[in-house]
Amino acid sequence: MGTIYQELVDIVDAEHVSDRPEELYIYSFDLGTAEPHRPDYVVAPRMTQQVQEIMRLANREKVPVVPLGGGLSLAGLAVPLKGGILIDLKRMDSIIEVNEKARYAVLECGVSQAQLTSYLARQHPGLTHSEPGAPPTATIAGNVLIHGQGDLAQPYGFNSDLVNGLEVVLPTGEVCRFGSCAIGVSWFTNHPLPDMGLFFGWCGTTGIVTKLSIRLFPAKRLRGVGQFVVDDEELVPEIMEKITRTQMAEDVIAYSRAIPPFGMGLQHFTVNIAADSEKELEFKQELIWDDALGEYISRGVGGYLGFTRGLERPQISKTSDYKKGGGFEYVGSVMPIEKYPLCYRRGREISEKHDIPYTVTGRCIGAGHSMMFAWTYAFNRADPETMRQARQALHETDDLVLELGGVIWKPGTYGQQLIIERLDPGTRELMRRIKAVLDPGGIMNPGNWEGI
Amino acid sequence: MYALQFDETKCLDCHDQDCLTKCWYVEIDPNGVREEMLKIARGEDSFVLRECVTCYGCEEYCPTGNHPFFLIVERQEAFGIQPVPSPLVQRAVNLGLPFRGEPEIKQTNGPVLNMAAFSELTPLIQGRLFEGLPVISTDGRKMFHYFCQLMYLHYGKSSVIKERLPGIIDTIARHKPTEVICFHDECYGTYTSYCPAVGIDVPFTPVHFFEYLYNRLMELKHLIRPVGLNVAYQRPCSSRLSPEKHRFVGEIFRLIGAREVEREFVGENALCCGGTIQGQRRQGSRKRAAAIQDKNIDDMKKAGAEVCVFNCPACLQTLGGMLAREGIRPVYMSDLCRLAIGETPAGWR
Numbered sequence: 001m002g003t004i005y006q007e008l009v010d011i012v013d014a015e016h017v018s019d020r021p022e023e024l025y026i027y028s029f030d031l032g033t034a035e036p037h038r039p040d041y042v043v044a045p046r047m048t049q050q051v052q053e054i055m056r057l058a059n060r061e062k063v064p065v066v067p068l069g070g071g072l073s074l075a076g077l078a079v080p081l082k083g084g085i086l087i088d089l090k091r092m093d094s095i096i097e098v099n100e101k102a103r104y105a106v107l108e109c110g111v112s113q114a115q116l117t118s119y120l121a122r123q124h125p126g127l128t129h130s131e132p133g134a135p136p137t138a139t140i141a142g143n144v145l146i147h148g149q150g151d152l153a154q155p156y157g158f159n160s161d162l163v164n165g166l167e168v169v170l171p172t173g174e175v176c177r178f179g180s181c182a183i184g185v186s187w188f189t190n191h192p193l194p195d196m197g198l199f200f201g202w203c204g205t206t207g208i209v210t211k212l213s214i215r216l217f218p219a220k221r222l223r224g225v226g227q228f229v230v231d232d233e234e235l236v237p238e239i240m241e242k243i244t245r246t247q248m249a250e251d252v253i254a255y256s257r258a259i260p261p262f263g264m265g266l267q268h269f270t271v272n273i274a275a276d277s278e279k280e281l282e283f284k285q286e287l288i289w290d291d292a293l294g295e296y297i298s299r300g301v302g303g304y305l306g307f308t309r310g311l312e313r314p315q316i317s318k319t320s321d322y323k324k325g326g327g328f329e330y331v332g333s334v335m336p337i338e339k340y341p342l343c344y345r346r347g348r349e350i351s352e353k354h355d356i357p358y359t360v361t362g363r364c365i366g367a368g369h370s371m372m373f374a375w376t377y378a379f380n381r382a383d384p385e386t387m388r389q390a391r392q393a394l395h396e397t398d399d400l401v402l403e404l405g406g407v408i409w410k411p412g413t414y415g416q417q418l419i420i421e422r423l424d425p426g427t428r429e430l431m432r433r434i435k436a437v438l439d440p441g442g443i444m445n446p447g448n449w450e451g452i
Numbered sequence: 453m454y455a456l457q458f459d460e461t462k463c464l465d466c467h468d469q470d471c472l473t474k475c476w477y478v479e480i481d482p483n484g485v486r487e488e489m490l491k492i493a494r495g496e497d498s499f500v501l502r503e504c505v506t507c508y509g510c511e512e513y514c515p516t517g518n519h520p521f522f523l524i525v526e527r528q529e530a531f532g533i534q535p536v537p538s539p540l541v542q543r544a545v546n547l548g549l550p551f552r553g554e555p556e557i558k559q560t561n562g563p564v565l566n567m568a569a570f571s572e573l574t575p576l577i578q579g580r581l582f583e584g585l586p587v588i589s590t591d592g593r594k595m596f597h598y599f600c601q602l603m604y605l606h607y608g609k610s611s612v613i614k615e616r617l618p619g620i621i622d623t624i625a626r627h628k629p630t631e632v633i634c635f636h637d638e639c640y641g642t643y644t645s646y647c648p649a650v651g652i653d654v655p656f657t658p659v660h661f662f663e664y665l666y667n668r669l670m671e672l673k674h675l676i677r678p679v680g681l682n683v684a685y686q687r688p689c690s691s692r693l694s695p696e697k698h699r700f701v702g703e704i705f706r707l708i709g710a711r712e713v714e715r716e717f718v719g720e721n722a723l724c725c726g727g728t729i730q731g732q733r734r735q736g737s738r739k740r741a742a743a744i745q746d747k748n749i750d751d752m753k754k755a756g757a758e759v760c761v762f763n764c765p766a767c768l769q770t771l772g773g774m775l776a777r778e779g780i781r782p783v784y785m786s787d788l789c790r791l792a793i794g795e796t797p798a799g800w801r
Contacts, residue, residue, distance in 0.1 A: 231539040262547040266539055289738055296537070298735050303540035306730055309773050 004061060008043045008085070011053045016044040016091070027068070027086050032329035033379065033391040034076025034412060039066065039086035046091045048167065048175060048210040055208070056173035058085055064446050065171070067204045069142030070112060072135055074329045075412040077146070077203050081447030090139070092210060098124050102188045103216040104164050105129070109141040109209050116140055120219070128152075128219035130159055141209050146410040147201055147334075149365055149372050151251040151272055151311070152217055154244060157366045159214070160200045164190050167211035168199060171439040179213065187213035198434060203416070203448040206438045220274030222281050223250075225312065227305035228269040228293060233341040235301065236267050236362070240337050242292040243271060244368040248284040250274050252364040256344060258357035267344070272311065325380025329390060330359075331397040332374045332409035337364065339404050340373065346400055347375040354393040372409060416449055428452055454614045454650040458523045460493040462516040471510040471520040476723065478503040489520060492527050500524065501533045505732065506606045507724045511645070512692040519649045521605070521692075528608035537733050541607045548601060548616065552593035555623055560586045563631040563659070566624060568639050570765055571595040576786045577635070579795045580675070581668050588627055597623050600642040602690065606728045610650075617642070617652055625655045633659040637763055641693030662700035662763070665789050669707050675793040678709020683788070684757035684780070685712065686748075686771060687722035688764035695720075701761075704785065708792035713755035723748040727770035745771060749778055761785050 008017040018024070019041050029036035040063070045051050058065045064084025071078050080086050093110040098120070105116065114136030120127050130150030132143050143150075147160045156162060165179025165187040176182075179190040198206050230239065236254050243252050251272035257263045271288060275281035289304050296302025335343060344360050351358035359376040375397045379390035398415040401408045402422065408415040420428065431452045438444075469485035472478055478500055480488065491498045501524060510520040528534070534541055548569075564586045565577060571592040577585075589598035600620060601613045621643075624632060634640040643658040669676065685701050698719070705712045717723045725748075726741035734740075749771070752760060759781045762768040772782035787797035 229539045229543055231542055259551055260547075261549040261551050262543050264546050266543055266546070285738075290736075294735065297733060297737070300534060300537045300733050301539065303537040303543070304731050304738055305540070305543075306727070306770075 004057065004063060004085070005041060007057050008041055008054065011050050011057070012043055012045050016046075018042045027088070028079070030071055030074060030076055030079055031327070032074035032076060032412075033327075033387050033394065034079050037079050037081050038083065039080040040083045041085045042088055043085060044088040044091045048092075048169060051087065051089075051092075051169045051208055051210055052173045052175060054085065054087060055169055055171060058443050059172055059441050062441050062443060065208075065443050066445050067208045069109065069139035070135070070137045072138045073142070073146060073410055075410050075415075077410065077412070077445075077448065081413070081445075084443070084446075087208065089141075089208070089210075095119055096211070097187070098127070098216070099186070099188065100124060100127065102186070103127060103218075104188055104213050105216055106165075106187045106211060106213045107140055108211055109139065111140050112137050113140060113143070120216070124216075126219055127216040129214060129216055130156060130162060132159065140214060141212055144212060144214065145200055145202075145204070145209060149363055153363055153365050153372075154249050154252050154367070155247070156215075156217065157369070162215040163200075164188055164213035164215060166196075166199065166209050166213075168207045168209050170207045171441065171444045175210075176207075181213065198438065203410075204445040205435065205449050206444060221276045222278070222309065223272065223274040223311050224281075224307055224309040226271045226273060226285065226289065226307040228271065228289070228296075228302060229305055230267050230269075230296065230302045231265065232301060233267050233344045235296070236269075236340040236344075237338045239269065239293065239296070239302070240340075240364055240371070241368055243269070243288060244364060246284075246287045246292050247367070248273065248287050253361060254340065255359070255361040256348075257359040258351070259359075268305075273307070325378070325382055325386065327379040327381040327387065327390070328376055329379075329394055330374045330376040331394050331401065331415070332372055333401040333406040334365070334370050334409050335362075335373045335401070335404065335406035337362070337368055337371045339406065340371065342404055343373045343375075343406075346404070347397065350375070350393050350396050350400070351377065354389045356390065356393060373406070374409075413447060413450070417451070420449070420452055423452070454652055456519065456522050456526055456610075456650050458493060459516075459518055460490065462518045463489045463493060466516060468515055470513040470515055472500065474513040474720070475507075475509060476721075477505040477507060477729075492520075492523055495527065495530065497531055498527075501528050501531060502734075504528070504535065505724065505729050506535050506689075507728075508605070508689040508692040509720075510692075512695045512720060519645075522610070522646065522649055525605050525608055526610050529610055534608050535733065536607060536728075536731050540731055541609065544604065544607050545609065545612055548596050548599050548603075548612075550594060550596040555589075555591075555594045555597040557623075557626045558586075559626075559628040560588075561628050561630070562586065563633060564588050564627055564629040565633045565635060565664075566598055566639060567595065567635045569595050569599040570635060573635070573765060575798045576784050578798070579790050580672060580793060581665065581786065581789055585633070588624065588629075600636075600639040602638050602642045602646060613646070614650060614652075617647070621647075621652065621654060629656050631657045631659050633661060633664045635661055636690075636765070637661060637688060637694060637697070638690035640697070641690045645693035660694060660697040660700065662704060662785065663697060665786060666700050666704050666707065669704065669789055669792070672793050673707075676708055677792065677794060679788065679792050681710050681788075682713050682756050682758045683710045683761050684715060684752040684755060684759070685718070685761045686725060686763075686767050687719075688762075688767050689724060689728070691763065701785075704789065708789060710759075710761075710788065710792075713752070713757045715751050715755045715757075717748055717751050723751075725764075725767040725770045727766050745774060749774060749780070752780055753778060759783050759788070761788055 028038040068078040090110040092108040097106040130152035132150040165181040362371040362373040377390040379386040472485040567589040730741035
């Protein structure tokens, strides 16, 4: 038996294993405010079998393992808090199957959002997936595992609701499959087998997803974005309700921000509408702008800003450019839509207290069943004081989410602890047992969900 | 404080009342125009204040240069009659706020081209037409220091213009320009029409962009090869403030060998792009704007236009995609001129 480094080389190859300080440094931080921690090794496997062997090695040596997709959670979820082996999964990037009739795609875990978007546009232009508006290198699997949402969230819900099946390597090295693929048929459904929700929301502490099947949806020929604006945040929940009632939108987002100044104190809606014909497009627009929202226009309290063909993905990251230094992190939450006015006002207070221009965004999930509400804080990467301020604002916002009756989305370690403190004791005990069964050595992404 | 100089006696003596009888959008009995305008002049309410779509047309139609549109906007504000819903007003007022530091002032002591609030359109001022011409407002983060503010006429907010415009003029003047070539003709209309009307001093000589292009093309005449395209022109609302410069559209087309198609909605009869109308408070404004746009584009198609030439970026943003889908290519005048002298504008294929 050789060193861990040599064994990793034997499993993968020398080109895709490193313990060089300059490379470990790159993997020691994400783009948010989390404190950096270096891994001891970085390895980039190409296939499931290699992931299995790495897990067996780590389990035998009791070395921490941190799985990494695009590394864009911003919440520090893939920062190796206790060192160990960081498994960079980006090389596992095959698009294995696209089924046009049953509308699903089977992907390896390293497939990125941009990769699937461009592949579908070229090879299957009639299909699309729920694209989260994350940077192009964010992975599909990473987004699904943190319960991400995309630009089809309004009709179809969270991306984790759109999974047909998983292949997972357990911390002890076994491979398991979930969904219809588990009985040897195609990856077309996750139903009606027993629920196996052991991996979503666990922050990589229960296993490594190596393949997944996601649902695809019709890509309409015409897509565009209409905008509406109100100055009273109290109107946002009822407007969301009216838009979702039409069932004509693909994505409904409300936002407000201090910079650039046009949005300051106002609530903007972006509403994605898609159609296969001009007739369908006008029909949908009429229902939304004229029938559902016309009363706000004639009362003078809501304004229609026009409709633009083509989709510009929402990018919260643009916020980071409005203040010197290019850094930003946000607290996301899953929240009842009726809380929007409070979320906006309280978030704005936190931002102003910390001298950070405020940015808030609420994306409707499902037919108004909830929203993902995010508070974004910009900081200067070269200025530790602004990072400290942003970190403090983020923690206060985590507290706020729970105070307002929401759930923190993709919580960092601070938010995880807040949730653990409030967890139903029975649930907490069940989670502890599941974790103990799946990861007896406690090697998976330690520091996350610690103390359950 | 700056105040609009409106001469009521000109309306009393007016035989034509073209200001409203020629209006495409306000439905009014021609016999009632004088009375409505006098009501407005006297500071009384009038249905015209609610019906106005803020197309600027009456500024051109008025035979006495009495500024009926400026007056309508003053009264809209006085009566709290907002042509668009209040969130759109607030958004527009916020939009013009500079937010990324002070402008860098370089003294030119000569002519300058002012990009105003369109810094991102500097690709439109490339090539020999603009060689050696100093340009101000090229930094998108600071462009609102050069924003003429006249847009607020669409929002019933003369007060914002009067409050901010002197500072904008001062910023431009600090560059010590002799002449300011206005990339956007709304700026030209501001400095040559609005400022004199309300008593704001302009310490430089504004030059209309098309006049500059025409003169420069004359200097480069030896390079011109006829473009041979059938063109329509989308006249922007603000050109109603400088109708005497509208002739340069035809003169440029003749100079560069572009054939202006014969249309119904041309010159004084030009239709609004609809960008402002679609967001107005009146019920049905979105459809009303769409109907105007359809009428306008149909007219271009029937006339055989291959290209629609724009002056105003907002008009192009509103109509460009629709025209392209109908097979009519949207293009800025400066790009068309570049084509004529053998240059290839960005994106032209």
